[in-house]
Amino acid sequence: MDKEFSSTLLENAVSALATLPGIGRKTSLRLILHLLRQDESVAVDLGEAIIKLRKEIRYCRMCHNISEADLCPICSNPSRDASTICVVENVKDVMVVENTRQYNGLYHVLGGLISPMDGVGPQDIEIGSLVERVNAGGVDEVVLALSATMEGDTTNFYIYRKLADTGVRITMLARGVAIGNEIEYTDEVTLGRSIVNRTLFSDTFKK
Amino acid sequence: MDKEFSSTLLENAVSALATLPGIGRKTSLRLILHLLRQDESVAVDLGEAIIKLRKEIRYCRMCHNISEADLCPICSNPSRDASTICVVENVKDVMVVENTRQYNGLYHVLGGLISPMDGVGPQDIEIGSLVERVNAGGVDEVVLALSATMEGDTTNFYIYRKLADTGVRITMLARGVAIGNEIEYTDEVTLGRSIVNRTLFSDTFKK
Numbered sequence: 001m002d003k004e005f006s007s008t009l010l011e012n013a014v015s016a017l018a019t020l021p022g023i024g025r026k027t028s029l030r031l032i033l034h035l036l037r038q039d040e041s042v043a044v045d046l047g048e049a050i051i052k053l054r055k056e057i058r059y060c061r062m063c064h065n066i067s068e069a070d071l072c073p074i075c076s077n078p079s080r081d082a083s084t085i086c087v088v089e090n091v092k093d094v095m096v097v098e099n100t101r102q103y104n105g106l107y108h109v110l111g112g113l114i115s116p117m118d119g120v121g122p123q124d125i126e127i128g129s130l131v132e133r134v135n136a137g138g139v140d141e142v143v144l145a146l147s148a149t150m151e152g153d154t155t156n157f158y159i160y161r162k163l164a165d166t167g168v169r170i171t172m173l174a175r176g177v178a179i180g181n182e183i184e185y186t187d188e189v190t191l192g193r194s195i196v197n198r199t200l201f202s203d204t205f206k207k
Numbered sequence: 208m209d210k211e212f213s214s215t216l217l218e219n220a221v222s223a224l225a226t227l228p229g230i231g232r233k234t235s236l237r238l239i240l241h242l243l244r245q246d247e248s249v250a251v252d253l254g255e256a257i258i259k260l261r262k263e264i265r266y267c268r269m270c271h272n273i274s275e276a277d278l279c280p281i282c283s284n285p286s287r288d289a290s291t292i293c294v295v296e297n298v299k300d301v302m303v304v305e306n307t308r309q310y311n312g313l314y315h316v317l318g319g320l321i322s323p324m325d326g327v328g329p330q331d332i333e334i335g336s337l338v339e340r341v342n343a344g345g346v347d348e349v350v351l352a353l354s355a356t357m358e359g360d361t362t363n364f365y366i367y368r369k370l371a372d373t374g375v376r377i378t379m380l381a382r383g384v385a386i387g388n389e390i391e392y393t394d395e396v397t398l399g400r401s402i403v404n405r406t407l408f409s410d411t412f413k414k
Contacts, residue, residue, distance in 0.1 A: 007273050013260040016253040020238045031227045033299055035261060036273075043261030046223040047254035053220040054242060054250030066214050066243075092240055 062133070064109040064126050066091050074098075074106060081105045083140040087130060087159065089113055089147065097145060105143070108133065113151035114158055122158055130159065134166050144172040269340070271316040271333050273298050281305075281313060288312045290347040294337060294366065296320055296354065304352060312350070315340065320358035321365055329365055337366065341373050351379040 010032065018028035035043045059065065060072035063085075067073070074080060074094075084105030088094055094107050110125040134142065142163060146152035160170055176194030177186050186194075217239065225235035242250045266272065267279035270292075274280070281287060281301075291312030295301055301314050317332040341349065349370060353359035367377055383401030384393050393401075 007264070007275050009256075009260045009263055009275065010273055013256040016256040019249060019253070021241050022234075023238070027229075029299060029302075031230070032257075032260065033297065034228055035257065036264060036298075040261050042226060043257050046226070047256075047258035047261075049216075049220040049223040049254075050239075050242065050250050050257075051254035053216045053239065054247050054254075056216055057214070057243060066217055068214050068216065090240065091243075092236060095236075 059109075063107045064111060064129070065094050065107055079104075083138060084143065085130070085133065085139055085141070086143040086145050088145050089152070093145065103143075105141075110146075110155070113146060113149075114155045115151045125155075127155075127159060127162065131162050131166075134163055134168050139168055141169040141171060144170065146172075148173075148175055266316075270314045271318060271336070272301050272314055286311075290345060291350065292337070292340065292346055292348070293350040293352050295352050296359070300352065310350075312348075315349075317353075317362070320353060320356075321362045322358045332362075334362075334366060334369065338369050338373075341370055341375050346375055348376040348378060351377065353379075355380075355382055 013032050014025060014028045017023055017031060018025045023031075035046070056068075058067050058069070060067040060075055061070050062075040063072060065072045065074065069076070081104050085108050086097060086103060086105055087108045087110060088097065089110055089112065091109060094109060097103050097107075108126065108130045110127065110130075112120050112125045114120060114122055114125065130142075133139065142159070144156050144159060146155055156172060163170055174197070175190065176197065177183065177190065183191070220239050221232060221235045224230055224238060225232045230238075242253070263275075265274050265276070267274040267282055268277050269282040270279060272279045272281065276283070288311050292315050293304060293310060293312055294315045294317060295304065296317055296319065298316060301316060304310050304314075315333065315337045317334065317337075319327055319332045321327060321329055321332065337349075340346065349366070351363045351366060353362055363379060370377055381404065382397065383404065384390065384397065390398065
């Protein structure tokens with residue numbers, strides 16, 4: 001839209017929604033006009049849910065996951081294995097790992113990855129508190145579940161060095177051919193890694 | 208996400224945002240997590256702008272465009288040509304036509320198109336008030352600027368029949384090859400129409 005809207009109310013709402021990533025002014029206008037065609041309650045519910053969430057959201061004291069209490073439901077669940085900590089980048093990754101239903105330990109949400117290009121150093125993310133948790137004892141294994149990117153690997157190495165002396169077992173997600181992917185279209189680096197780290201057939205399908 | 212979120216606040220915000228068209232639950236979660244990383248004011252501004260817009264928005268008594276007063280800035284502008292009314296489907300189309308800077312008349316926003324498939328009849332959109340405006344006098348021309356779709360054409364014909372006896376000049380947008388489009392890739396119906404309605408070269412480029 002190369003022209004300002006005639007209504008300030010409309011302009012403000014469109015501009016505010018367009019601050020979200022991936023939402024341009026055209027999309028924003030389409031969404032706002034949709035809201036105008038709905039019952040007033042739809043817009044009010046949306047507005048209030050966003051404000052309430054942002055004002056009342058709390059983070060777990062232990063793992064920094066989103067929580068409504070001092071400890072999140074995972075950290076306060078006695079049936080979870082407290083001796084294993086899975087380190088993830090953000091809150092969404094907790095949900096992604098939970099959805100696999102293959103993990104029963106606790107988490108540690110870093111809130112980002114080390115990225116010198118973006119000015120994010122180790123002190124900007126929750127690495128110090130991870131080291132404290134491990135030093136406090138009771139932890140046998142730290143599973144690094146970070147993205148297979150340069151930032152993820154940098155963060156993996158940094159955490160590895162920080163925890164190397166604690167004697168805790170440090171593991172990371174297996175890397176290899178994604179389930180459902182054809183060998184022909186798998187990139188060389190992944191394929192190479194999956195050959196070097198090949199597993200016993202009987203181990204892979206033992207369950 | 209096949210799992211509910213552990214936080215009700217998060218669940219409510221994600222669900223509310225996912226009611227918008229084209230925003231699924233994954234996108235909604237991504238946007239909400241983005242908001243959580245911003246200053247509190249960003250989320251509060253967005254929420255309040257949406258609520259305020261929906262609660263305080265008014266529509267122009269005359270043309271039904273979005274307005275903050277009884278009459279919109281276009282209808283109340285004495286330098287606009289009040290003898291010409293451009294009929295558009297919705298508020299966004301007013302902006303689109305305005306942005307061409309080729310039109311100086313007034314508008315009439317129908318608020319939809321006749322669409323029997325969707326249960327939208329002539330009485331559900333602002334056709335009656337258009338006929339009243341024309342009957343009130345002072346109108347020389349009604350420009351039908353509706354989409355070149357079945358619903359647009361149905362609505363065009365309905366309005367044409369309703370206004371045929373008033374003696375007002377009824378025009379519609381020219382249809383033909385879009386500027387910048389190659390003949391080779393223009394569909395047959397459009398190309399056929401552009402041949403039948405061919406214009407004098409000297410007329411097209413006279414300005």
